[in-house]
Amino acid sequence: MCTMISNTVRMRGAAKGRPGWFGITQATVAFDHPVNGGLEHAVLLDFSNYALEPGARVAVELDLASARALVDKLTAALDAAEAGGFAPDAETWR
């Protein structure tokens, strides 16, 4: 990887991609060369389950400002869910 900025976190959830809906096992967040778009570098998000096949992933490429806006909105949604009592800590993906 050219920038060497890449982090992978294990997680549970589901995504819809080439195989249809599938259970994801990890997400990778990188800042590197995008496949599409007009940027030299971009934030690269991959939700994947490579135990299925390399194509079992959902990919998103974002510019930096968009990624920061996403982080803000993700945090805001989590905060609201927790404040509203909709997301008890014990509830995990099944």
Add this chain to the structure above:
Amino acid sequence: MWNSFRTDAQVSIETEIIRYPGGGGDQIHAYIARPRGAGRHPGVVLVHHMPGWDEFYQEFAERLARHGYLVICPDLYCRFGHGTSDDVTAKVRSQGGVHDDSVVADCGAALAWLKAQPDCSGKVAIMGTCSGGRHALLAASRVPGFAAVVDLWGGGVVASPDQLSPARPVAPIDYTKDLQVPLLGLFGNDDRSPSPDQVDLHEAELRKYGKDYEFHRYDGAGHGFFYYHTPNYRPAQTMDAWGKIFAFFQKHLSD
């Protein structure tokens, strides 16, 4: 030089995907592009970039073959599985990248494959872009037998300790004293990896050890300025750089 063939010349190439014994004897894929017709040709090990073993690299290999070079471009991600190049690349990235030792071994095996071909002259260069430029330099420094190396904007040749990783444990600049073949380096002055300062550091190290090298730096160009499928493409700088590559090969790969 590009576009300098005679209109009555029989310029023709053959391409195929093969499996060859890569590092550790593992059977891995490689894209082969070779000039058609009699004669023996200099070889090129073409090292693909971070975005993977993709269509750009197939076309890159074909251009070199049309100019008389027998090219092998190994799939350095072959052991990670198969799919579209962007999917496989994402999987490789999620695992921290392909290990330098794996790449060096596959490139050394590609050199051996070329030298065993009856239509290869025995003089073989190695070249690549982006991470492939870094890997080409690394392989040329660690594997004996190459005749020349071309590094096209290889990022990470100069790396701080925090930029090293399990897959990339040593910065290629630290192998400079071991480099025994001529080096051509082509860079964009707007690039951030490698930055002009990093290219300066690399050049200073090459001078320190008295190495045979030539660097060319282009204004108005950044990273990946050959990539005609991206907005990074800079046609004038690219064509000038191709001229530099062919002249370099003419000088160092001719019998």
